[in-house]
Amino acid sequence: MDQLSFLEDVPTTQSVDWVATRQVGLQRLENFLPRAGRTYARTRNFDLGPMDRSNISCLSPWLRHRLILEQEVISATLTRHSLHAAEKFMQEVFWRAYFKGWLEQHPGIWSSYRSELQRLLDLLPSDGQLSARYQTAIEARTGIECFDAWARELVETGYLHNHSRMWFASIWIFTLKLPWQLGADFFYRYLLDGDPASNTLSWRWVGGLHTKGKTYLARSSNISRFTNGRFDPAGQLAAATPPLADDGPAVITALRPTDVLNQALPYGLLITEEDCHPESLDFKSNPVGVMGLAATNQRSPLPVGERAAIFARCAVEDAISRAEAQFEIDRFESSRLEADDWTDQLTEFATASNIKNIVTSYAPAGPVAERLASARPQLAAAGIQLVEIRRAYDEAAWPHATKGFFKLKAKIPKLIEGLNG
Ligand SMILES: Cc1cc2nc3c(=O)[nH]c(=O)nc-3n(C[C@H](O)[C@H](O)[C@H](O)COP(=O)(O)OP(=O)(O)OC[C@H]3O[C@@H](n4cnc5c(N)ncnc54)[C@H](O)[C@@H]3O)c2cc1C
Incomplete structure (x- = not known):
């Protein structure tokens, strides 16, 4: 069959506008929605090259930093398509929750x-x-x-x-x-x-x-x-893939408990690159101030790509600006977005804002969680409590991510039902 006939109904686009704001992410979602159903299922495996990403959503940088949320993508998709038609796209979105939940438990x-x-x-x-x-x-x-x-x-x-x-x-x-x-x-x-x-x-x-x-x-x-014939590495690739040496059984660990925020006390909001949508955190009262921190340079002992670092920093900046407007608060002016040791930054924030509680979204395994874990005891010694709140979406999906993807996949209809409840 002619491969191009698969792609006839997929309009060609220019290269993607990788701008780390919620607005750009939402616009990308809106533009992609008409193709999130059967077109995606039929064409998603084609890599048409960097100048044509029209057959996939390219939402991953926005989803990874939670400039837009998985549940927003799911709900928007289901306003345009039935779950049956958009099944493949929904499954891909849930692969992210699967991997996050699996690593959190291993x-x-x-x-x-x-x-x-x-x-x-x-x-x-x-x-x-x-x-x-x-x-x-x-x-x-x-x-x-x-x-x-x-x-x-x-x-x-x-x-x-x-x-x-x-x-x-x-x-x-x-x-x-x-x-x-x-x-x-x-x-x-x-x-x-x-x-x-x-x-x-x-x-x-x-x-x-x-x-x-x-x-x-x-x-x-x-x-x-x-790749539609763009590449043909015939004769250059290994013919067999012997599994790598087994690195032992993956030990399963209970999910780290989430903290509880005492909303009767004034608190400050910390935004990190793990979650850049503070508006949807379930606050009963407004925080008194906001600061942002990023740990992108801790991704590796080697230098991190400039584009990746800038995307993460701009995502945090965008979230701080929205938090200022939403909660009618000011940012903590002396906050430096990239700091190696977060203890001093967070202590200064708490002291300047006269607060004893700093709230942030739960940080899953990675550099942000490591920075928070090392700051936590010293903050506690200074009477400052760090409160990490886990989102309901993660709370619902992660417990099903203990074995293979199939276990979570079978729960997708129920998980989606729960989003509306
Ligand atoms: C070796 C390897 C490394 C990868 N590293 C990352 C990574 O660091 N970060 C990352 O977000 N994804 C990673 N992926 C998964 C996947 O390649 C990307 O999420 C996807 O290509 C993003 O493009 P998209 O937004 O157009 O996806 P779409 O096909 O439009 O899917 C929609 C969304 O579903 C999620 N998703 C889709 N496929 C996967 C998948 N296989 N695993 C997890 N989530 C998925 C993403 O959030 C994505 O934005 C990796 C895959 C491989 C094979």
Whole structure:
């Protein structure tokens, strides 16, 4: 069948406007909605190149920073399409909740990724061969045209199509035989939607570590078909994908309890890059002030891509401005968005605002959670309580993310029903 006939009803667009404001995210959602039903299901696997992203939503950078919320995307989609017609798109949106919930209940996977990455980075200067192969890959010099093009696209735009992320990770692991953690770090440093859960667990999935023994093989025929013939790496790719050495059973841990805010006391609002929609947090009274902090530079021991860092900072800025307007409050002027140690920043905020409670959205596994965890005891010693509130959407979805995606997928209709209740 002619592949282009699949795509006839998908209008071509210019490259995506990656601006980190809620308004731009909502506009992107609005523009995509007519195609979120059967058109998405039929065409989503095609990577048409960076100048045509019309067959997918490209909402991930806005969703990752919660400039727009999953439940908003779900509700808006279901005003245009039946759940049956939009089933595929809904499932993809819930993949995010699945990965977030799964990592939250397997925190050891995140810490072992971080320590193994550090070990590999320390090894590079003394292992000339590994270092040369790694540099060749990240500098887009492998000679595998599609891989090199994706490496450049990632660095230049901060985005890659899902199918290309899968092909790229598979080639990285099985053709180039590079450690998956170095590839995950390369993605995490540059992706605008770089996310500890979706990224780390997808790389593990490609390598056969998430669904034990089930690996993902990038085939040249598949790449040629789904890039509409833009690439054809015939004869260049590994033919087999032996699963990576098993890294042991993933230990499941109970979800970290969420805190309770005493709304009778004055409190300050902390916005981080994990959640940039404070208007929808369930406050009975207004906070007395707002500050924002970002931990994007902590994504890796290596420098983080400028576009990714700017997107996260602008997302926090946008959220601060909306909080000022919504709650009729002022921002804490001396707040520095990127600070290595948050204790001093938060203490100054509490002292200047004369408050003992600082509220923020629950921070799932990742650099923000690490910054908060290390500040918490010292704040407590100064009589300042840090209150992390988990959203109802996460509270409902995460408990189903203990095994494979199927368990959560089966709950999607009930979870959607619950959003309206
Ligand atoms: C190796 C690898 C690394 C990845 N790293 C990240 C990452 O760091 N951050 C990230 O958000 N996604 C990651 N993904 C998942 C997926 O590739 C992106 O979410 C998707 O490509 C974003 O494009 P979109 O918004 O057009 O998605 P659409 O196809 O329009 O889907 C809508 C939304 O559903 C969610 N979603 C879709 N597919 C997935 C998926 N497979 N896993 C989790 N959520 C999904 C996203 O929030 C997305 O915006 C990774 C996938 C792979 C294979």
